Amino acid sequence: MWQQYLHQIQQGNIKALARCISLVENEVSGYEALLQSLPDSGKPVIGITGPPGAGKSTLTDALIGTLVNENKKVGILCIDPSSPFNLGALLGDRIRMSDWYNHPNVFIRSLATRGSLGGLHPKIIEISDLLKAAPFDYIIIETVGVGQSEIEIAGLADTTVVVVVPEAGDEVQTMKAGLMEIADIFVVNKADRPGADLFVQNLRLMLAPAFHKKDIPIPVIKTIALQKKGIRELYDGIIAHINHHRFNEKRSWLLAEKTYFLIQQKRMMDINKDEIKNKIEAAGRDFNLYRFIQSY
C-alpha cells in the first residue's frame, strides 16, 4: 500500500501527496514504512525566515511567480504558530499567497505548530522529505521567525534566506544574533523605506567577518516584494548558492543535524510521564529527585 502511495507521489499525484502528509502528521500506523521507502531525491529546500512583519509571505509569493515563469514546479510548506492571539494577522498573510493555490505547478500546505513551542512543527523533517519525493524542482519552507524556529530552519533548509526590513540607520546592531549565523542569503525587504541604503551598508559591514570565516560572502539583496522588485536577484542568489560547493558541505552537516534531532525526538517519546508521576507519588516524602534521575 505504501509503495503504491510513493509511486503516485513520484508521478505528481497531488492528492496522494496531501493524503500522505496527513498520514504522517497523524502518525497513522505504518507511516514509518512509507518514510523508509523514500528515495534520496536531492531536491533543494529553500528556507525563508525572519521576524514578523518583514514581508516573508509577500516575498515567497513573488518568488513563486519567478519560479513558475521559469517553468519550475514548486512545493511550499508554511509554518503557522498556532496561538489564537495572532491568527488574524497570519490569515491576512496567507490570503496574499492565494493566487497560487490552484496553479498546476504549485503545491502549498500550511502546517500549524500545534503547541510545539518555539519549534517548527513536530513532523516538519518528515513532511519535507515527502515533498522531495514529488516531482517538484524546489521546496520552499516559510516560517515566522519566533524564538527557536529561525534557528531550527537552518537545520532543515539547504539554502536559508533571512528576510529583514530597514530600521533607523544603526539599529542593525539590535538584530538577533541568531539570524546572522543562519543566513545563506540576506534580503532587506521594503527597501524603499527611508534609511534602507544605510541599513544595507551597515548589514554588509556586520557580515564582513563572515566573509573571512566562510569561503563566499553572504549576499545582501534589496527587494520591494509588494512591487515584485529585486525578486530576480533573489532567485539568482538562491541558484548561485545551490550551485556552489558550500551547498554540498552544508548538506552533510544538515543530514547529521536532522538525524540527531529525530533521535532526540524518539528518545523523548520513550519517556513515560505518567509512570514518572506514579513513582513520585509512591515515594512520597522519601522522593529524592537527583537519586531518582541517576537510577532512571
Add this chain to the structure above:
Amino acid sequence: MWQQYLHQIQQGNIKALARCISLVENEVSGYEALLQSLPDSGKPVIGITGPPGAGKSTLTDALIGTLVNENKKVGILCIDPSSPFNLGALLGDRIRMSDWYNHPNVFIRSLATRGSLGGLHPKIIEISDLLKAAPFDYIIIETVGVGQSEIEIAGLADTTVVVVVPEAGDEVQTMKAGLMEIADIFVVNKADRPGADLFVQNLRLMLAPAFHKKDIPIPVIKTIALQKKGIRELYDGIIAHINHHRFNEKRSWLLAEKTYFLIQQKRMMDINKDEIKNKIEAAGRDFNLYRFIQSY
C-alpha cells in the same frame, strides 16, 4: 567533602554557596553527590517573568526591599540571555539592583543562558535547589521572557508573577497566550501610564474564564515599581498564593515536571553526535535516515 559544603550552605555561608553553584554549573566531578545530599527544604520559589521592558528588574528590586524590611532573607537568581547584541540593555537593568549586592540578607547571582536557546539555563533546576538548602526565606528567579523561557519558569517557580505594562486600550488581545496560562499573579507595572485602568479592566475580563477553571481568581496588581508603589500589595498577593492549598497542588505537579525535564536532559546527553556523524559518513549514499532512526 560534599557533606561539608552542604553543612556550610545550611549555616548561611555565602562563599560556600557561590562556590557550589560554580561547581554545579561546570559539572565538576562528584557534583551529583552534592545534589543527591540536598534535603527537601520546601522553600518557596517566586518566579518573575514578562516581556522585555516591562520593568521586571525594578520590580524585583522593590520587592527585595519589602522582604528585607520584613526581616526576610532572600536569594535571587537572574537569568540573562547571553546574546552579545543586547548585553548593554541588560547590564543597565542589573545596575538598578546593585543596592542589594552587599546587603547581608540578600544573595544575588546572575546566570547567562550560554546558548541554551529559548531556555532558561541548563542547570537552573539544580542551582535553585542549592539555594533552597541555604537559610533564605524566599528564592526569587527573575527571567526575561523570550521564547520558551516564560513557559519554562512556570515549571520551576511555586508562584509565577507575570509582569506586563499597559498598552493602548484593547491591545491586551495581542498578549502572548503563554503568559496567560502560567501566571499565578499578574502585575501591571508602570500603572501611571495613560490607559492603565482600561488595560487592567480588560485583563481581568480575559482572566475571567480562568476564575471558573481554577478555584481562586488570578489577582491583577497595579504597580509603579520605580516609585515603589503597589509593592506591598504584590508581597501580600505572593504570601496569599503560598498559603493557599492550590500552591501545594502545583508543587506536586512541579516536581513531576522537573523530574521529566531532567530525565529528558540526561537522555539527550547520552546521544553521541560524533558517533552519528561517523555512521552517516560510513554509510555514504546508502544512508537512509528513517531506517537508521528505527534501528538506533
